Amino acid sequence: VAKDDGLLALTKKLRRLARLDDADEQTISDLSCSLERVRANRHLIIEGTQPTDCCLLIQGFACRYKMSPSGARQIVSFHVPGDILDLQHLYLACADHYVQTITPAIVAWIPKVQLRNISQQRPAISEALWKDALIDASIFREWVLNVGRRDAKSRIAHMLCEFVVRCQSAGLGSPLEIRLPLTQDQIADATGLTAAHVNRTMQTLLAEGVLTGGGRSYRVKSWRRLRSAAGFHQAYLHADAA
Amino acid sequence: VAKDDGLLALTKKLRRLARLDDADEQTISDLSCSLERVRANRHLIIEGTQPTDCCLLIQGFACRYKMSPSGARQIVSFHVPGDILDLQHLYLACADHYVQTITPAIVAWIPKVQLRNISQQRPAISEALWKDALIDASIFREWVLNVGRRDAKSRIAHMLCEFVVRCQSAGLGSPLEIRLPLTQDQIADATGLTAAHVNRTMQTLLAEGVLTGGGRSYRVKSWRRLRSAAGFHQAYLHADAA
DNA sequence: CGAAACTTTGAGGTGACTCAAGTGACGTGG
DNA sequence: CCACGTCACTTGAGTCACCTCAAAGTTTCG
Secondary structure: OHHHHHHHHHHHHHHOOOOOOHHHHHHHHOOOOEEEEEOOOOEEEOOOOOOOEEEEEEEOOEEEEEEOOOOOEEEEEEEOOOOEOOOHHHHOOOOOOEEEEOOOEEEEEEEHHHHHHHHHHOHHHHHHHHHHHHHHHHHHHHHHHHHHHOOHHHHHHHHHHHHHHHHHHOOOOOHHHOOOOOOHHHHHHHHOOOHHHHHHHHHHHHHOOOEEEEOOEEEEOOHHHHHHHHOOOHHHHOOOOO | OHHHHHHHHHHHHHHOOOOOOHHHHHHHHOOOOEEEEEOOOOEEEOOOOOOOEEEEEEEOOEEEEEEOOOOOEEEEEEEOOOOEOOOHHHHOOOOOOEEEEOOOEEEEEEEHHHHHHHHHHOHHHHHHHHHHHHHHHHHHHHHHHHHHHOOHHHHHHHHHHHHHHHHHHOOOOOHHHOOOOOOHHHHHHHHOOOHHHHHHHHHHHHHOOOEEEEOOEEEEOOHHHHHHHHOOOHHHHOOOOO
C-alpha cells in the first residue's frame, strides 16, 4: 500500500506534464519505491554524496540550498508535495547542493536506474521528466533575477507569489488560505536578505494591506496587491506545459 | 560544408558528455542544420516567442538574460563556443527569457523536432542532452548563491572564474590569456551590481594583484588569488560528467 | 572623422546590514 | 500543570556596501 501511494503521486505529477497512456502508467506502477516518514529539518540530499535513489516529496515541504565558503546559506528553491526532488542525479553522479525538509514530510525513494530505464522506454514519460527538469531550471533563472534585481519588498512578495501558485497547482487549497510553513530565517536565506530586514519588510507588507496575520502565521490579504508588489508573471512556471 | 561544421560542433559537445558510438555520430550527421553569421548584440531567442529551431553557438559569446517589470536587466548565464543555447525549447513551447550575442558569432540552427527524435532513438545522445541541461541548471543555482550571498568582490571574481574555466574546457586557450569579451555593464547585469560599482571593484582586484590590464582588456594575473577571492570550487560545473 | 558606446571619477544618499537586547510561543520533562 | 529551555520574532541604534546621478575621459567602429 505504501509503495502504491508513492507511485500514484509520481503518476499524478507526470500526468500534469505529458499525456500518459495505460502502458505508461502500468510501467510506472511496476517501479520499486519505498516510503519514508521524515521529521522537519532533515536532510534528503547532501552535497558531495552520490545518491542512488531519486526522491519524491509526497507530503510536507522542502527546500534546496547551497552554502557559500564563508558559511552563508542560500536557498535556491522550495518544494511542495508532488515535486520530484532530484532529477539532477538521474544523470549527474555527485550532489552539488543540499535538500532539506522544512516541515514533517513523507517522501518516496525510487532507484534512479529504474527511472532512467523507463524514461528510455516510454517517450511520454521521458517528455514529462524533461519538462519537469526544464521548468526547474526556469525557476532558478527567475530566482537569479529576483535576488539580483528586485528590492526587498518585491523580492519577498515575488517569492510568496511563486509559493502560493505552486501550492495551488499541487492542490493545497486557495492562496488566501495558505499558512506559510516558512520561518523568517528561511525567507531571508531564499531572498538573499537578513532575517531582521525580512521582519521589517513583512511589516510594511502588513501595513500596506498585502498580507494579514503576523507572527508565525501570515495570510495573503490581497492577491492582486501581492502580485503587483512583486511584479509577478507566472509564465516562467510553464503551468501550461501539458 | 557549412552544415557539417555545425553538426561537428554538436558532436564534439555531446562526446564530452557521453560515450557516443558510430551509429550515434552517424545519426547526428544526418540532422539538418543551417549556419548563420550574427553580429554582436543580436537576439537569438526572444521572450514570449515559440522557437522552432534549437540554437548551437559555434563561435563567439552570448548571454542569457531576463528583464524585471521595472526594466532592470539580469544576465543569468554566459555561453561559450560549443554551448547548446536552448535545450529549453525542446520540450517547452514558450521562451521565458532572451538570448543575445555579445560578440560577433556563428550559430547553427537545428530543427527541434529532429533533435527530440534522435534523443528518443539514441540513448547515448539522450544522456548527453540530459547532462547538458542538468549542468545548466546547476550553474543557475550557483548564480543564485553568487548574487544572493557574496559581496561585490567575490561575486565578480566568481563570475570570472566560471567564465575562465568554461572557456578553457571549450578549448579557447589558457586562463591567463583570456581577454574578457564583456563590458562592465554586462558584468554588472550578471552580478546584480551597477556598472559604476563594478568599475571600482575591478580596480581593487587590480590593486590586489588578482588581475592586470584595465580599460577594456583585463587578464588574470594570479589564478590562485582569483580563485581564493571568489571562493571558487568547480564541482558545480560537473566537468567530469562523461 | 565623428558619433556612439564604454570607462572612469566624484559627491552625496540610502537600503539593507550588524549587533544586541528583549519578547513571545511552544514543547518537554519534572 | 507549571517551570524551563529553545526557537522564532521583534525592535533599536549605528554603520557600511553599494547605489544614484552627473560629468569628463577614452576607445571603438561605422
